[in-house]
Amino acid sequence: MQTGLEEQLGLYQKRIPIFTRSVKGKFRRFKTTVLVLAYAIFFLLPWLPWSRPDAPAQAVLFDLPGRRFLIFGLTVYPQDVVWLALLLFIAAILLFFVTGLVGRAFCGYFCFQTLWTDFFIWIEHKIQGERPARVRLYRQPWNREKLLKVGSTHVLWVLASFWTGMTFVAYFTYAPQLVVDFVTGQAASAAYITVSALTISTYAAAGLMREQICTYVCPYGRFQSVMYEPETLAVHYDAKRGEAAHGRATVRAGRGIVVERRRAESAEPVAVDRRQTRLSAGERALAERHEKGLGDCVDCGLCVQVCPAGIDIRDGLQYKCISCGLCIDACNTIMDSFGFPRGLIRYDSEKNLASPNPTAPKLQWKRLKTIGYGVALILMSAYLVYSISTRGSYDRVVNQIRQPLYVVLSNGDIRNRYQVHITNKAAQDQTYVISASGIPAAALDLGNFREITIKPGHSGLVQASVRLAPELAEHTHRFELVITPRGKPGEARSETVRFDSPKEQHE
Amino acid sequence: MSEQKLQSQTVQTTGHAWDGDLQEYNNPLPVWWVYTFYVTVVFAIVYWTIYPSWPFGKGWIGGLSNITYVNSAGETKTHSWNTRALLMENLNKAAAEQKPYFDKIEAMSYAQIAKDPDMNGFILSAGKALFSDNCAPCHQAGGQGKIGFFPNLTDDDWLYGGTYDKIHETITGGRHGYMPTFGEVLSAEQIDQLANYVASLSGIGHDAAKAAAGNTLFHSETAACYYCHGADAKGRKEIGSANLTDNIWLWANVPGAATAEGKVAAIRGVITSGLNKGVMPTWGGRLSPEQIKVLTVYVHELGGGQ
Numbered sequence: 001m002q003t004g005l006e007e008q009l010g011l012y013q014k015r016i017p018i019f020t021r022s023v024k025g026k027f028r029r030f031k032t033t034v035l036v037l038a039y040a041i042f043f044l045l046p047w048l049p050w051s052r053p054d055a056p057a058q059a060v061l062f063d064l065p066g067r068r069f070l071i072f073g074l075t076v077y078p079q080d081v082v083w084l085a086l087l088l089f090i091a092a093i094l095l096f097f098v099t100g101l102v103g104r105a106f107c108g109y110f111c112f113q114t115l116w117t118d119f120f121i122w123i124e125h126k127i128q129g130e131r132p133a134r135v136r137l138y139r140q141p142w143n144r145e146k147l148l149k150v151g152s153t154h155v156l157w158v159l160a161s162f163w164t165g166m167t168f169v170a171y172f173t174y175a176p177q178l179v180v181d182f183v184t185g186q187a188a189s190a191a192y193i194t195v196s197a198l199t200i201s202t203y204a205a206a207g208l209m210r211e212q213i214c215t216y217v218c219p220y221g222r223f224q225s226v227m228y229e230p231e232t233l234a235v236h237y238d239a240k241r242g243e244a245a246h247g248r249a250t251v252r253a254g255r256g257i258v259v260e261r262r263r264a265e266s267a268e269p270v271a272v273d274r275r276q277t278r279l280s281a282g283e284r285a286l287a288e289r290h291e292k293g294l295g296d297c298v299d300c301g302l303c304v305q306v307c308p309a310g311i312d313i314r315d316g317l318q319y320k321c322i323s324c325g326l327c328i329d330a331c332n333t334i335m336d337s338f339g340f341p342r343g344l345i346r347y348d349s350e351k352n353l354a355s356p357n358p359t360a361p362k363l364q365w366k367r368l369k370t371i372g373y374g375v376a377l378i379l380m381s382a383y384l385v386y387s388i389s390t391r392g393s394y395d396r397v398v399n400q401i402r403q404p405l406y407v408v409l410s411n412g413d414i415r416n417r418y419q420v421h422i423t424n425k426a427a428q429d430q431t432y433v434i435s436a437s438g439i440p441a442a443a444l445d446l447g448n449f450r451e452i453t454i455k456p457g458h459s460g461l462v463q464a465s466v467r468l469a470p471e472l473a474e475h476t477h478r479f480e481l482v483i484t485p486r487g488k489p490g491e492a493r494s495e496t497v498r499f500d501s502p503k504e505q506h507e
Numbered sequence: 508m509s510e511q512k513l514q515s516q517t518v519q520t521t522g523h524a525w526d527g528d529l530q531e532y533n534n535p536l537p538v539w540w541v542y543t544f545y546v547t548v549v550f551a552i553v554y555w556t557i558y559p560s561w562p563f564g565k566g567w568i569g570g571l572s573n574i575t576y577v578n579s580a581g582e583t584k585t586h587s588w589n590t591r592a593l594l595m596e597n598l599n600k601a602a603a604e605q606k607p608y609f610d611k612i613e614a615m616s617y618a619q620i621a622k623d624p625d626m627n628g629f630i631l632s633a634g635k636a637l638f639s640d641n642c643a644p645c646h647q648a649g650g651q652g653k654i655g656f657f658p659n660l661t662d663d664d665w666l667y668g669g670t671y672d673k674i675h676e677t678i679t680g681g682r683h684g685y686m687p688t689f690g691e692v693l694s695a696e697q698i699d700q701l702a703n704y705v706a707s708l709s710g711i712g713h714d715a716a717k718a719a720a721g722n723t724l725f726h727s728e729t730a731a732c733y734y735c736h737g738a739d740a741k742g743r744k745e746i747g748s749a750n751l752t753d754n755i756w757l758w759a760n761v762p763g764a765a766t767a768e769g770k771v772a773a774i775r776g777v778i779t780s781g782l783n784k785g786v787m788p789t790w791g792g793r794l795s796p797e798q799i800k801v802l803t804v805y806v807h808e809l810g811g812g813q
Contacts, residue, residue, distance in 0.1 A: 014538075403649025407810075408762070410664045410753030417661070447808065448622050461628055463808060502762075 015212065017138060018310040020121055021131040021302065025329025034109050035118055043163070046170035053427065054456060056174035064172060068457055074388065077425060077457065079395050086384045090377065095220070097373035099227040101365060102347065103234035107221050108324035113213050116164070116206035117308060120157055127153045131305060157207040158199065165198030211309045215320050225319060230351040231364040235323050237314045237345050238353060242297035249294045251285070251338065282339015296344050300334050303327035303345055313345055393426040394454075396483050398495040405500040414473040414501045420462040422483065424454040431486040434462060437494065438479030443468055451486065466499065473501040559587050605633065609797040617671035620804055634805025637798055641790065642806075650809040654760045656784075661809045664755040666747040669813035673744075675803045677787065678794075684747055684785025686735070686758075689778050693730060700724055701732065702775040708740055708752045712767030747785075758782055 022028075050059035050072060061070040069076040076083065098105050107114060128134045128149050137146055169191050170178055181187035182195070205213050214221050228234065242248065286296065297314065304312045306326045311318055313327045331345040348361040365371070401417040409415055424430050431453045436444040445465045454460040468476055476499045484492035520530040555561065558570045569587025576595035577583050586592045608629045612620060620626045639648060645657040652659035658666060666684070667677050689698060704721025706713040725732045725740070733740075735748040742750035749757065756762060759773040790799060 401649060403647065404651035404659075404661060407651070407659070407661045408754055409662055410750065410755050412754045415662075445811070447811070449624060449627065452624055460624060461631055463631070465811065 016310065018211065018308065019131045019134040019138070020308050020326075021305040021330075022125055023302075023306045023326055023329045023333065025326075025332055027325030027329045031109055031118065031324065031326075035115050038110070038112075038115055039119070043167050046167060046175040056177075058174055060171060061174070062172045066457065075425065075427070075457065077395075077423065079423060079425075080391070083384060083387065086380055086387070090380050090384065093373055093377045093380065095224070096227055097370065097377055099224045100229060100232060100367070100370045100373060101363060102323075103228065103232055104221065104224050104321070104323040107214065107224070107322040111322075113205060113218065114308075114322060114324065116202060117210050119160065120206045120210075121308070123156050123160070124153050127156070154207070158203055161199045161202035161206070162195070164202045165195040168198055169194050211320070211322075214309065214322055221322065222319065228317075229367065229369065231349050231367060233347045233349055233361060233363060234317060235313060235321060235325060235328060235345065236317065236348045236350070236353055237297075237303075238343070238348070239314070239316070240353070242295045242314065242344050244290070244295035245293035247295060248297040248299040249289070250300070251298050280339075285338065286340055296335075296340055298334065298338065302330040302334055306330040317350070391425070392493070393424070393488070393491060394430065394432070394483075394485060395423040395425060396493060396495060397421040398481050398497050400498055400500075406502065408502065409467065412470050413467050414470060415465055415467045416499050418464045418466070418481065418497060420464055420481065420483070421459060422452065422454060422462070423459040424456055426485075427456055429453055429455055432460075433484045433486055434464065435482045435484070436466065436479060437482055439466060439468065439476060439499075440472075443472075468499070468501075470501070473499065476501075557588075559589065608633070609795075609801075612800050613797050617800075617804065617807075620800075621807075630801055630804045630808070634801050634808075637794070637802050638805055641794065642802070645787075650806065652757075654756060654763060655758060658757050659755070659810075660806055662755055663810055663813075664750060664753055665810070665813060666742070666744070666749060666757075668744045669807070669810065671803055671807055671812070674806050674812075675799065678799050678802055678806075679789070679791040681789035682747060682785070682787040685783055686748075686777070686781045688781035689730065690780060693724075693778075697724055697730065698775055698778050699771075701730060701778055702771045705740075705751050705774050705778075706761075706767075706771050709754055709761075711761065711770050713771060758785075 045060050046058065048059035049057045050070075051057050052070065055061065055063065055066070055070055058070070059072055063070055067078055095106055124134065128137055137149060140146055166179070166182070173188075173191070178187060178191065182191060209217075289296070303314070304310075304327075306329070307313070308324060308326070309320045309322055311320045313321065325347070328345050328347070332342045334340075335342050335344055346361060348358075349364065352358050352361060365374070397420075399419045399421070401419060405416070407415045407417075420434060422432050431451050433451045434444075434446060435441070443466050445467060447463055447465075449462050452460045452462050464481065466479070478496055478498055480494040480496050482492055482494040519533050521533045524530050555568070556570060557572045559567055560570060561568045572588040573585050574588055574592040574596050575583065575585045576592055576599050578595060584592075608626075611626065612629075615623070615626070620630065638646075638650070642650070646652050646660055647657070650660035652661075663669075665673070667673055667682060689701075693701070700717045700721035701724055702721070703713040703717035704719075704725055707715075707718040707721075724730045725736075726738065735743065735746060736751055737743055737748070740751040742748045759770075759777045761770045761773050764770045764773050790802075794802070
């Protein structure tokens with residue numbers, strides 16, 4: 001069953017803890033930017049005020065008891081559930097689209113598991129130090145220092161987890177009130193349960209389980225592999241260049257390169273001629289290696305040390321890789337320091353890597369699948385925007401009463417009854433006037449409610465009955481009930497309803 | 508290195524050999540499984556302390572979670588957690604939530620209730636529930652009744668009157684519709700004449716000569732139909748006698764008969780055997796006054812009332 005070069009895991013193998021080395025580079029910078037932005041939005045959004053006449057002044061509030069979502073100026077009611085369906089559809093298609101183009105970009109840069117793990121590692125790094133220090137701490141017996149450092153790391157993790165849970169709950173109730181209630185023991189039991197569950201799960205997932213979530217728990221990471229195509233850009237190790245004929249080899253000290261690098265670093269900025277010599281030194285070394293049939297990989301192991309999934313990218317594309325690009329940063333740093341060309345590990349496609357004449361990696365979107373996903377994405381997003389922007393200020397449902405379908409009255413007239421259900425989605429009270437077209441005006445009887453005033457977010461029910469003489473009833477099979485919001489004739493909507501009579505029944 | 512580990516794991520045995528070479532593997536349980544097991548153990552202990560769990564003596568250990576409810580006899584009871592008590596508690600809660608509405612209903616007049624949109628919504632939902640529980644078995648789910656058995660409440664004909672007060676009176680005190688048997692008093696021919704006359708009142712196909720004879724008979728002392736149905740045959744609401752001139756039929760299944768003869772025959776049947784089955788039970792003691800009030804408005808709205 002061995003399918004790749006990666007190590008086969010024993011079923012009962014104990015997890016080997018991963019201590020990632022920090023690294024600098026454009027992917028690290030991108031990841032940090034995403035992290036800061038995502039955290040800023042997630043943690044601050046519940047605190048953004050937004051004045052509303054009839055609801056708490058919170059910009060984003062998922063008001064479950066009130067059966068509505070308040071999102072800035074938009075109020076979403078349960079009737080708008082199709083938007084949620086669209087949103088989920090768009091999210092799924094976006095995932096397919098992006099994965100087909102650039103692999104597991106979601107996993108590597110945007111997934112909350114990745115973000116929180118990254119943040120937790122950052123805390124760990126700040127307290128316990130760089131990788132060697134953390135490995136040393138891990139191996140040393142429990143003493144005061146270890147207790148203090150590891151203990152404070154876990155305390156901070158729990159605090160971060162707790163605030164994550166609190167923030168999540170703050171989206172469902174007025175945030176400032178929640179914090180006060182939570183501390184004084186007045187908050188709803190659902191709040192305590194949710195905060196505890198999220199604290200525990202965040203702490204466990206981002207602090208303890210980390211890459212195991214991606215490897216063993218998460219289904220998305222696994223099914224994204226079927227979206228890869230030969231043209232998909234993914235984080236790859238250029239094995240041809242790195243291994244050459246005789247494999248990797250470390251750079252031995254005393255060849256001048258390492259010494260040169262150290263000097264160059266201490267004398268930043270490097271003068272142009274110095275840089276020139278360094279480059280030429282790198283070129284010289286490279287030429288020497290190529291002569292011996294050695295690859296460009298200097299086997300420094302940095303790409304493995306920085307990997308949050310604990311894998312060796314040089315073993316090839318593998319399911320554990322979350323495509324975060326940190327190994328690219330690591331490798332580029334090393335290549336730079338030796339004066340070797342960058343991109344030994346890079347975003348590239350399997351097809352390009354396998355071709356005899358590889359070109360510079362580029363985004364290849366001219367594929368049926370990608371274009372199909374793209375079109376679906378655009379259509380669905382456009383429909384969602386259209387649907388939100390053209391939503392009416394009210395919903396209406398007209399039901400004919402079916403028990404009985406019709407009633408014969410004492411003078412032989414036929415009567416049908418209807419229930420008109422109106423939901424006011426506007427922000428203020430609204431009066432609705434109901435009329436009929438296709439039947440004589442006198443035939444419509446609305447009882448005591450010729451018009452009905454409904455509070456925002458509420459529904460109202462009007463009973464309507466229509467009475468027609470037998471001759472007329474015989475020819476009336478359908479008519480229209482017109483609902484007009486008072487003062488907004490442009491928003492009048494008509495609903496076609498059936499009219500049943502005994503003659504129709506016999507047909 | 509990992510190969511070695513794999514090796515060492517695969518040969519781990521219990522250390523005992525049967526029949527010389529038969530050994531049992533000693534594979535450890537997966538760690539996640541073991542921890543999940545511990546969590547379930549803790550969960551079980553917590554559960555036992557909260558909910559009824561173990562038999563103890565003649566009873567059982569009730570647990571810390573108690574439910575207090577008021578039963579239908581008005582007694583307050585506290586019981587260890589069970590679904591029956593939970594149901595009672597939920598019913599108490601629902602009743603408490605409905606109470607403001609019922610209180611309002613009690614204080615308002617029928618005219619006020621009918622014009623209040625909030626009350627209208629409450630009547631439509633609470634009334635429907637009450638109607639379905641108590642009235643629908645006879646009058647059917649939509650109040651459409653059943654010809655030959657139970658009156659239709661959705662039409663505009665009211666045997667005893669369709670005002671709020673009359674409907675209230677009907678529900679509270681019940682009704683008993685009665686018509687004597689004429690099969691032994693009148694000849695078959697006379698009954699046929701009467702049936703034709705009654706058919707003529709509603710514009711149903713009939714024998715004109717028989718109807719004319721029936722007309723005389725109707726107003727004569729021999730048959731004395733007019734005693735109850737009135738000289739104009741429009742019925743008398745104070746005794747609940749039927750209006751024979753309209754298109755509404757309760758006892759004779761006239762709409763169900765396809766031919767004119769069939770319709771007349773249906774009327775003949777009622778005259779011949781009379782009826783003593785139009786019994787509506789009394790709801791006065793069974794439903795609370797507010798519930799009857801809700802039902803009154805609901806039924807009034809079904810047929811448009813009077």
